[in-house]
Amino acid sequence: MNVWLNGEAAKTRGARTIADLADRYGLHPNGILIEHNGIALHKREWTERELAEADRVEFIRVVAGG
Numbered sequence: 001m002n003v004w005l006n007g008e009a010a011k012t013r014g015a016r017t018i019a020d021l022a023d024r025y026g027l028h029p030n031g032i033l034i035e036h037n038g039i040a041l042h043k044r045e046w047t048e049r050e051l052a053e054a055d056r057v058e059f060i061r062v063v064a065g066g
Contacts, residue, residue: 019046033060
């Protein structure tokens with residue numbers, strides 16, 4: 001299946017949920033915000049959100065600083 005990942009076409013390589021996709025890219029839930037089709041997701045929603053053809057996913061790194 002093909003999705004848009006951070007504005008670029010990408011294959012899901014068998015990932016069926018947002019959690020699967022984050023795992024494929026080695027992303028840790030505590031340091032990332034994920035948007036799925038323009039909606040920011042809470043970590044607990046990742047396993048429930050299924051991917052569909054041409055979905056738009058954004059991985060946004062959360063950085064704290066002063």
